[in-house]
Amino acid sequence: MSLKSIGAKIFARYIRKKIDAWASKPEATQQKVFKELIDQAKDTKFGKDHDFGKIKTYRDFAEKIPVRDYEELKPWVDKMVAGEADVLWPGKPLYYAKTSGTTSGAKYIPLTKESMPTHINAARNAILCYIAETGNASFVDGKMIFLQGSPELDEKNGVKLGRLSGIVAHYVPSYLQKNRMPSWETNCIEDWETKVDAIVEETRNEDMTVISGIPSWVQMYFERLHQKTGQKVGDLFKNFELFIYGGVNYEPYRAKFENLIGRKVDSIELYPASEGFFAFQDKQNEKGMLLQLDSGMFYEFIKADEFFDENPKRLTIGEVETGVNYVMLISSNAGLWAYNLGDTVQFTSTKPYRVMVSGRIKHFISAFGEHVIAKEVEEAMQLATAQTKARISEFTVAPQITPENDELPYHEWFIEFEKEPEDLEAFRKILDKSLQEQNSYYFDLIEGKILQPLKIARVPSNGFQKYMKSIGKLGGQNKLPRLANDRKIAAVLEEIIEA
Template sequence: MSIKSFVAKIFAIYIRKKINKWANDPHRTQEKVFKELIETAKHTRFGKDHDFQNITSHSDFVNKVPVRDYEELRSYIDKMVEGEEDVLWPGKPLYYAKTSGTTSGAKYIPLTKESMPTHINAARNAILCYINDTGNSRFVDGKMIFLQGSPELSEKNGVKLGRLSGIVAHYVPAYLQRNRMPSWETNCIEDWETKVDAIVDETLREDMSVISGIPSWVQMYFERLIDKTGKKVGEIFPNFDLFIYGGVNYEPYRSKFENLIGRKVDSIELFPASEGFFAFQDKQGEKGMLLQLDSGMFYEFIKADEFYDENPGRLLLHEVEQGVNYVMIVSTSAGLWSYNVGDTIQFTSLKPYRVMVSGRIKHFISAFGEHVIAKEVEEAMQEAVRETGAAISEFTVAPQINPEGDELPYHEWFVEFEREPEDLNKFADIVDTSLQKQNSYYFDLIKGHILQRLKITRMPRNAFQEYMKSIGKLGGQNKLPRLSNDRKIADKLYEII
């Protein structure tokens, strides 16, 4: 065992004890965070506008601070971007994480000197918890690659801005710099396909032990490696034994990855976003990710099926239940207040609080009142893959409201298979039956002959990559929506095929 590997194990024990301390005292931890946030921001423009001076309880907060999304908070953020200080948080931000907005063009999410360390520490702690849980620290001696956006930053009125993954690249600890891949020059390549080819060339002969990124783009990297060498990834990198991912559910990709690698490897799931690093998988044998309660973020939860009601309840941790779909609302040390991140989560454990991402509040199918969410379609797909031995590369779902002739409407599943099932009809039946079991609304619509059974449209190889490329979102942190309530993506896919 190397000195670095030994030190990592000792440090992992220390960090795990610190995490256990706040995880085992969640309500007091969150109360402390709440009070610190309010006290720190009470003299800001936002704090004065919302009478922070007289907020002493969560009920006060609910009465004075409504839930907002980016568009509703934009008037404040625009003032910050223009250079004004003390708007949402004291002083100016350190950075703006620039993301793609659907209705507002570019979005500028502030990162402050108080919030930035929480992103870095959570990523570090996820790895240390893995070491503490498994005893495996061998990988710290090998090379590590993080497939991410360009670290090149621009500047706006004295504040640097760029993609979150690019900003984080500036904070890689010194003890990891020698192990980190790819090179700075390669990481700065903007064109994703050119970048992946350069990464393949740089890493091909390296001792890669950790690979991290969004599964769909890591898959592209793996396929390029195999195309170049004719070997499985696990053969190219015999010491590769840890995959770190976030952004999407890994399960639909797992069998495909195991085939590309040639064996199973451990994985760690992360829940990062520009607004905060919300959770990470702290134990291999537990379902869900540990919610970060001491990282300058105060959480509220609204039941997803009540979210669009006039005055939905804003619940605290002690009021949540397992298995219920919630919209997650955060207030943070970056100056976001009762902010709707857009993600929906479900609690998998209440002692400690662990969550899984179930989808996006705006990503669903309810063209007929079925309220189908991402978690349900992913679980249905996983069941069909397990039972048939098929393997998929990617998929998305859309409603077909106006089919030809006298056909009943249906859900259309666009699937790119890595390995097709022997019987596609049986595969579709398994998916549909699973969805009916999970979703009573969908079950009633099928049984009532309002909808017919879903239909699968096979997609050619790399069709989804072509789609993402066509909308300017190939690679990086971009993700394909699992499902849509309209035909915009579906129509574009038909153009491609």
């Protein structure tokens, strides 16, 4: 055992104890964070606009600060981007994480000297918790790859900006620099397909032990490795032990990954975003990810089915329940206040608080009042692939509201199979039955002959990659929406199917 792996085990036990300390007193931890945030920001423009000096309790805060998404917070962000200081948080940000917006074009999410370490420490602590639990630290001696955006940064009025993953690349600890891959030059390649090919050439003969990234893009890397070498990833990288992922649910991809790798490897799920690093999987056999209550973020939650009401009730950590779909709000030491991320989460545990991402508040199908969410379609897909031994590359679901020939409307599942089920009809029935069992509204619509059971449209090999490329979002942190209330994605996929 190397000195590095011995040191990692000692440090892992220390960090695990610190995490257990704050996780065991969640409400007190969040109250401490809340007071620190209000005190630090009371003299900012936003703090003065909202009477932070008079906020003594959470209820004061909820009365003075309305829930806002990026578009509603944009007037303050615009002042920061224009060069003003002390707007949402004291001073100027260290960086802006630039992401694609919806109605407002590019989004500039501030990262401050106080918030930046929380991104780095959470990613580190996820690995340390794994080491503390399993006792396995041998992988620290091998090569590690983090599939991410370009670390080359632009500048706007004295503040650097770029993709979050590219910004984080500047903070790789010195003790990992020799282990990290790909090279800086390869990481700077903008075209994703060219970049993946370059990564394959750099890594194919290395001792890769840890691989990290969004599953759909890691899958592309694994496929290119197999094409180049003819070997399973697990045979090529004999010491590959740990897959770290975030951004999307891994379960629909698991069967295909295990086929590409040729064996099972341990995995760690992360919940990072430009706005903060919210949670990570701290136990291999526990469902959900540990919510980061001590990382400069104060959390609020609104029940998803009440979110669009006129005055929905805002809840703090001590008021949530397991199994309920919540919209998650954050106030942070990056200067975001009662900020609606757009994500929905469910708590899998309250001792300690663990969450799973259930979808997006804007990404659901409710064309007929069914309100189907991502978690439900992903669980249905997981069940169908497990029972039929099928493997999928990617999928998305859209409503078909006006089918031809006087048919009843239905949900259309666009699926790219890596291995088709022997009986596609049986596969389809498992999907539909699972969805009915999970969602009573969908069940009622099927029973009441308002909807007919779902239909499957087969997408050809690499069809989803062609779609993402067609909209300029191939690779990086870009993710395919699981669900839509319209047929914008479906229309492009139909053209790919017919081509």
